[in-house]
Amino acid sequence: MEPLLKAEKVSVSYRTRRGYLGALDGIDLDLVNGETLGIVGETGCGKSTFGKAVLGILPSKTRVQGRIVFHGRDLVRTSESEFRSIRGKDIALIFQDPMTRLNPLMRIEDHFVEEMTAHEAISPSEARKRAGDALRSMGIPESRFRNYPHEFSGGMRQRIMIAMAIVLQPSLLIADEPTTSLDVITEAHILEILEDLKRAHKMTLLLITHNLGIVAEVCDRVAVFYAGKLVELGSVDDIFARPIHPYTQGLLASVIHLDSHELKSIEGFPPDLLMPPSGCRFHPRCPYSQQVCHETVPPLVEFKPGHFAACLFGEQFL
Amino acid sequence: MTMRTESPSGTDAFEVSVNDLQVHFPVKKPFIQNIFSRDRPVVHAVDSVSFRIKKGEIFGLVGESGSGKTTLGKAIVRLVEPTAGRIMLNGEEITHLSEPKLRPLRRQMQIIFQDPHASLNPAMTIGQAITHPLKIHGITKTKTRDEVKSIVLQVMREVGLSPEDQLYSKYPSDLSGGQKQRVAIARALVLRPMLIVADEPVAMLDMSIRAKVLQLLLDLRSKYDLAFVFITHDLATAKFLCDRIAIMYLGRIVEIGPSKNIFTDPKHPYTKALLQAIPIPDPRRRTAKILPKGEVPDAVNPPAGCRFHPRCLSVLPTCGWEGRDFIDYLEGRRLVPRHAEQDEQILGPLEKWSARGLRAEWKIEGQDTGAIIVYLKDILRDANLQMTRAVQTVSVKDDHVVVEFQKPDVLLQKDVDGRTVECLLYQ
Numbered sequence: 001m002e003p004l005l006k007a008e009k010v011s012v013s014y015r016t017r018r019g020y021l022g023a024l025d026g027i028d029l030d031l032v033n034g035e036t037l038g039i040v041g042e043t044g045c046g047k048s049t050f051g052k053a054v055l056g057i058l059p060s061k062t063r064v065q066g067r068i069v070f071h072g073r074d075l076v077r078t079s080e081s082e083f084r085s086i087r088g089k090d091i092a093l094i095f096q097d098p099m100t101r102l103n104p105l106m107r108i109e110d111h112f113v114e115e116m117t118a119h120e121a122i123s124p125s126e127a128r129k130r131a132g133d134a135l136r137s138m139g140i141p142e143s144r145f146r147n148y149p150h151e152f153s154g155g156m157r158q159r160i161m162i163a164m165a166i167v168l169q170p171s172l173l174i175a176d177e178p179t180t181s182l183d184v185i186t187e188a189h190i191l192e193i194l195e196d197l198k199r200a201h202k203m204t205l206l207l208i209t210h211n212l213g214i215v216a217e218v219c220d221r222v223a224v225f226y227a228g229k230l231v232e233l234g235s236v237d238d239i240f241a242r243p244i245h246p247y248t249q250g251l252l253a254s255v256i257h258l259d260s261h262e263l264k265s266i267e268g269f270p271p272d273l274l275m276p277p278s279g280c281r282f283h284p285r286c287p288y289s290q291q292v293c294h295e296t297v298p299p300l301v302e303f304k305p306g307h308f309a310a311c312l313f314g315e316q317f318l
Numbered sequence: 319m320t321m322r323t324e325s326p327s328g329t330d331a332f333e334v335s336v337n338d339l340q341v342h343f344p345v346k347k348p349f350i351q352n353i354f355s356r357d358r359p360v361v362h363a364v365d366s367v368s369f370r371i372k373k374g375e376i377f378g379l380v381g382e383s384g385s386g387k388t389t390l391g392k393a394i395v396r397l398v399e400p401t402a403g404r405i406m407l408n409g410e411e412i413t414h415l416s417e418p419k420l421r422p423l424r425r426q427m428q429i430i431f432q433d434p435h436a437s438l439n440p441a442m443t444i445g446q447a448i449t450h451p452l453k454i455h456g457i458t459k460t461k462t463r464d465e466v467k468s469i470v471l472q473v474m475r476e477v478g479l480s481p482e483d484q485l486y487s488k489y490p491s492d493l494s495g496g497q498k499q500r501v502a503i504a505r506a507l508v509l510r511p512m513l514i515v516a517d518e519p520v521a522m523l524d525m526s527i528r529a530k531v532l533q534l535l536l537d538l539r540s541k542y543d544l545a546f547v548f549i550t551h552d553l554a555t556a557k558f559l560c561d562r563i564a565i566m567y568l569g570r571i572v573e574i575g576p577s578k579n580i581f582t583d584p585k586h587p588y589t590k591a592l593l594q595a596i597p598i599p600d601p602r603r604r605t606a607k608i609l610p611k612g613e614v615p616d617a618v619n620p621p622a623g624c625r626f627h628p629r630c631l632s633v634l635p636t637c638g639w640e641g642r643d644f645i646d647y648l649e650g651r652r653l654v655p656r657h658a659e660q661d662e663q664i665l666g667p668l669e670k671w672s673a674r675g676l677r678a679e680w681k682i683e684g685q686d687t688g689a690i691i692v693y694l695k696d697i698l699r700d701a702n703l704q705m706t707r708a709v710q711t712v713s714v715k716d717d718h719v720v721v722e723f724q725k726p727d728v729l730l731q732k733d734v735d736g737r738t739v740e741c742l743l744y745q
Contacts, residue, residue: 042524043495136653143649143668154383155613183382183551188595188609210525213597217604236601254526255599256554258581263536263558265529269494 003030004172004204005054010066010076012049012058020063021273023049025228027066028300031172036198036205038215038236040251041225044270047208050225051174054206055093056083070172089119092165096177098157101164102149108135108160109145112167119168134163138193155186159193166197173197176208191218212255216240221306224248227271227281230300234307244309244317247282280312288313332373332408332512332545334394334427338366339403341389345618361617363389365569366403371513374543376535378560378577380550380592384614385566391515391549395427396420425455428506432518434498438490444479445470445486448505455509470508477504477534496527503534515547520555532559553592557581565589568617568625575737585739587632622675623726624741634742636727639708641673644721647701657697664693676710676725679718687714694721 010027013020024046031037039047052058054068056075068075071090078086087093095101102111112131113124122130135145138159149157158178165173175194179187195218198205207219215222215236222239224232224247232245243249250266268285271277277284283293290313298310303318311317342360364386371377379387392398394405396412405413407423415423431437438447448470452458458466467486474482477500490498499519506514516535520528532555538544550556556563557577564574565586573586584590591610598604610629615621621628623638628646630637649668651657665671671680682690691712698706698721710724727742734744 042526136655139653141649141652141668142658143652153613183614184553184592184595185382185609186613188597188607191597192607192609211597212525213599216599216601217597240599240601251526252599254529256528256532256552256558257599258554258557258593258596260554260558263529263533265533266526269496269527270524 002033004033004070005031005206006067006069007050007054008067008069010050010053010064010068012046012053012065013063014059015061015063016274018274022276023228023273024053025276027230029223029230029233031204031206033171034198034202034204035220036207036218038207038209038219038222039225040209040212040215040222042210042251042270044227044273045225046228047210047225048176051093051176051206051208054172054174055087055091056080057087085119088115088170089168090170091172091174092168092170094158094161094165094173094175094178096180098154098161099149101161102157104149107146107148108140108152111160111164115164116167130167131163134167135160138163154182155189158182158186158190162190162193162197166201166203169201170203172204172206174206174208177210178207179214180209180211187214194218212252213257224251227276228273229281229310231282231311232309233300234304234309238304238307242318244303244307244314245282245311246286246288246317248309249317250285280310288316332426333370333406334513334545335368335370335406336394337368337404337406339368339390339393339405340365340401341386341393341398342401359618362569362620363617364393364400365620367564367566367569367571368403369564369571369574371545371547373512373545374539375562376539376546376548376560378548378550378556378563379566380553380556380563381566382551382592382614384568384617386569386617387549387551387566388517390566391429391517391547394513394547395424395429395515397429421455425509426512427515428509428511428513429515429517430499430502430506430519432521434495434502434522435490437502438498440490443487443489444474444493444501447490447501448473448508451505451509457509470504473504473508476538477501477507478530479504494527495523496531499523499531500534503531503538507538510542511544513545513547515549517549518551519548521550521552528555535559553581553596565592568614568620570625570740572626572741573737573739579736583735585734585737585744586626586741587630587743588626591629591631624729632743633702633704635704635707635724637704637742638726638729639705639723640676641678641721641723643705644678644709644723645671645673647705651697661697664690676723678721679715682714682717682719687719690719694719
């Protein structure tokens with residue numbers, strides 16, 4: 001099946017005072033129509049950068065290489081004016097903090113009207129009607145449509161954001177840490193909403209998160225990022241049952257859950273991306289690292305059908 | 319007053335006890351409104367909570383945002399002023415102790431915050447940051463520079479900040495998040511306190527380094543018999559770390575006891591809901607969750623009776639149903655287009671309905687009250703059965719259509735299976 005989104009050798013370097021910082025390095029990743037793909041990793045692994053690259057919202061003077069093909073178009077080479085017609089309409093985004101997206105001086109309803117009239121030839125009254133449907137479907141009562149963003153609770157704001165993201169029926173929804181600032185019960189509600197939407201609208205969801213519990217609960221496949229590299233990719237079942245890459249193993253072991261009996265962590269710190277380690281970027285922290293890991297960059301290899309990992313000794317962990 | 323310089327509490331018994339503590343914050347209103355209106359709304363951040371913390375104990379305060387856990391943690395170390403109740407430190411009341419009298423006692427009780435980036439001064443070196451509390455408490459005066467520095471280096475080693483002599487002259491911006499949090503811990507520890515209030519100390523850290531910081535807290539506890547108040551929204555971490563926990567909801571402790579008892583057999587419906595909501599990092603254990611509806615309500619006007627009753631899945635007719643629960647029900651119905659139209663026609667716009675305590679009412683202007691009452695009774699059949707059962711009368715009183723609820727039962731704290739729980743199910 002033709003993927004909805006195909007990233008080929010995507011590298012992104014941010015310009016910093018100390019030189020170019022390679023936030024992503026040669027990412028190959030496909031998104032299949034209708035699936036939920038989770039991107040997990042820790043601070044600075046490049047997971048949010050990937051989402052931003054797909055949406056074309058990287059800071060100016062950022063170096064982007066490779067191709068991101070979506071509906072036959074390379075998003076890396078798409079101009080800002082063309083992007084405006086894609087963003088929001090074909091690809092929508094849900095942020096961690098809804099207040100960064102909602103204008104504090106604008107009534108909730110007007111956000112929708114603005115968004116819809118920007119993309120479609122639609123009358124404000126028609127836009128208002130569709131906004132109402134979207135908001136009601138997210139449990140926001142009509143009496144609140146004319147309120148301002150600050151008058152809502154965190155969970156309600158996130159539901160408003162979701163309503164805005166889906167009102168134009170995009171084929172791809174990117175959710176970057178959509179529940180990180182929410183409480184567990186509200187988080188569980190939002191995840192249920194996302195699942196229902198996916199089913200109802202056959203949407204493809206790219207879920208960027210650091211929370212492996214969320215990945216296990218809602219994703220079909222997982223991509224594990226470490227220091228700008230894709231280190232493992234596979235179905236949630238495979239990756240949670242038998243992670244191949246030592247980083248994934250360490251990450252899964254360090255999750256504290258209700259059945260945890262001991263505390264585990266990964267030695268050391270993630271590397272400075274201005275001076276990434278040679279060979280495998282995880283080698284300084286890897287308990288299994290050999291001399292060859294210092295010298296050779298491990299390619300992403302398919303160890304089992306659909307289960308890829310970038311580890312020279314991957315076979316030992318099958 | 320004598321100041322002990324080495325260990326303020328030495329090996330004496332240590333106990334903090336909190337009795338019926340209440341912290342209310344006034345709601346800021348525009349000046350004019352303040353002149354013309356008599357009511358002084360307050361945020362019920364913490365409402366009558368009691369517990370004890372013993373030497374060497376890790377006591378967890380667990381709850382969602384707005385539960386009052388952080389306010390309570392700050393109140394224990396007197397960073398916010400309690401509005402009622404008592405805090406006792408080793409038998410001495412400190413609830414309203416003046417700042418000069420409090421200062422020596424503060425050595426015994428320190429606090430660390432969630433965000434290590436915000437809690438360190440970017441212009442102070444790590445050495446200066448950790449020396450600072452020693453200066454404030456006058457300890458540097460009696461010591462030479464080298465002695466002070468060696469105290470600081472010693473504590474840096476203890477919290478795992480190595481190489482300590484190099485990091486000593488570094489700035490916070492040179493450190494990782496985990497290291498910064500260790501600096502914050504060192505700064506609290508350097509005074510050799512008996513209690514550290516740790517407010518979400520690992521929430522901002524990456525998963526792979528959280529464990530190390532938590533292990534450090536456990537090590538410090540066993541080494542110094544240090545007590546912790548561990549404030550968190552993460553039940554899994556609380557389960558792992560805490561000896562006892564208190565589950566907070568909207569300013570109240572709803573369940574408190576040994577963590578083992580609470581986690582193996584939670585009693586309060588809120589505790590059960592929290593435990594169920596946690597995502598499980600195992601795709602083979604995906605289950606449909608039965609979640610309490612809605613979100614935590616406003617702490618300015620907490621719900622009557624049990625504060626959790628509007629969201630509770632095990633609610634009873636006597637849990638505290640009141641007028642606004644009925645109005646919330648009407649509001650919910652308007653999300654459904656086929657109800658919305660008819661409701662609007664017969665019950666008028668929602669804004670015309672108001673709640674006064676146990677009553678929800680609507681001022682009639684010539685409508686057919688008989689038909690309205692029939693309609694209200696009819697739609698009550700679709701409502702939460704327990705709420706419907708709690709309705710005492712649907713009637714017309716002084717030009718108003720009134721839905722009135724029965725009085726709730728008095729909520730008491732009960733000891734059930736090795737913990738204390740505040741829920742009518744167990745009374």
